[in-house]
Amino acid sequence: MxxxxxxxxxxxxxxxxxxxxxxxxxxxxxxxxPLAYFYDGxxxxxxxxxxxxxxxxxxxxRVCVQIDSIQGLxxxxxxxxxxxxxxxxxxxxxxxxxxxxxxxxxxxxxxxIHGFGHEAAAEVIDPIRAKPHLFKISIQSISGRFEQMQ
Amino acid sequence: MxxxxxxxxxxxxxxxxxxxxxxxxxxxxxxxxPLAYFYDGxxxxxxxxxxxxxxxxxxxxRVCVQIDSIQGLxxxxxxxxxxxxxxxxxxxxxxxxxxxxxxxxxxxxxxxIHGFGHEAAAEVIDPIRAKPHLFKISIQSISGRFEQMQ
Numbered sequence: 001m002x003x004x005x006x007x008x009x010x011x012x013x014x015x016x017x018x019x020x021x022x023x024x025x026x027x028x029x030x031x032x033x034p035l036a037y038f039y040d041g042x043x044x045x046x047x048x049x050x051x052x053x054x055x056x057x058x059x060x061x062r063v064c065v066q067i068d069s070i071q072g073l074x075x076x077x078x079x080x081x082x083x084x085x086x087x088x089x090x091x092x093x094x095x096x097x098x099x100x101x102x103x104x105x106x107x108x109x110x111x112x113i114h115g116f117g118h119e120a121a122a123e124v125i126d127p128i129r130a131k132p133h134l135f136k137i138s139i140q141s142i143s144g145r146f147e148q149m150q
Numbered sequence: 151m152x153x154x155x156x157x158x159x160x161x162x163x164x165x166x167x168x169x170x171x172x173x174x175x176x177x178x179x180x181x182x183x184p185l186a187y188f189y190d191g192x193x194x195x196x197x198x199x200x201x202x203x204x205x206x207x208x209x210x211x212r213v214c215v216q217i218d219s220i221q222g223l224x225x226x227x228x229x230x231x232x233x234x235x236x237x238x239x240x241x242x243x244x245x246x247x248x249x250x251x252x253x254x255x256x257x258x259x260x261x262x263i264h265g266f267g268h269e270a271a272a273e274v275i276d277p278i279r280a281k282p283h284l285f286k287i288s289i290q291s292i293s294g295r296f297e298q299m300q
Contacts, residue, residue, distance in 0.1 A: 023182035025175035032173035064180040
């Protein structure tokens with residue numbers, strides 16, 4: 001069966017996942033990339049280097065974000081967000097970056113290094129982890145669908 | 151380390167995966183959905199009901215398709231395709247639909263029903279499996295990137 005996700009189910013997907021697909025477009029040409037995100041209950045936060053997606057979103061801030069949990073071709077949940085891009089600066093950027101890393105940081109470390117009793121766990125393995133731009137996607141509309149094999 | 155995938159690595163991703171994210175746009179509003187696809191070595195084939203994505207692609211056939219294999223936030227491969235939508239009809243549709251189902255059909259069946267010695271395995275469990283529209287995405291440009299934790 002297929003159907004629509006309710007508000008709680010949509011929230012569960014947004015809270016439990018870490019990768020979204022962010023789509024944007026400029027002059028009739030769409031662009032989509034996978035990206036880690038943090039959801040604070042109201043908006044999505046992501047970081048980026050300079051590049052194609054930032055260039056596009058600065059010119060056209062309308063975006064579409066898709067987040068899913070897929071167990072199989074007949075067993076999935078997918079959330080679709082129509083949103084608006086905003087580059088963060090100053091204290092808004094600092095606060096968002098801290099909250100972003102509270103969620104994402106631990107998932108980026110080498111799983112073979114255990115924090116307890118290993119000082120190496122506190123090292124930043126990848127020097128490019130913090131990307132120069134942090135942006136917010138405010139949510140204009142949101143919907144969710146699912147399919148579940150009987 | 152991060153880098154670009156070579157032609158063979160890109161082909162491996164396209165051949166081995168089954169879900170893509172298809173992005174399209176109309177009048178500055180992007181739209182992205184997850185979708186099963188079949189890759190014949192030259193183009194991608196997908197099926198769809200009537201709905202938002204078909205309405206958009208009929209008006210603006212420029213699409214962007216993203217296909218990935220993600221093991222973790224620091225271990226992933228992702229392929230990006232700029233392509234062109236074309237709705238198939240007649241024998242082109244029939245041929246593409248057969249090849250699509252050769253790949254996708256087996257993945258849509260209940261994994262708990264084994265084909266050998268069970269006639270039920272040949273039943274179509276979901277009557278809406280075949281969707282009314284089959285379309286082709288021809289590839290205008292393609293690129294791939296990867297990240298691999300050291």
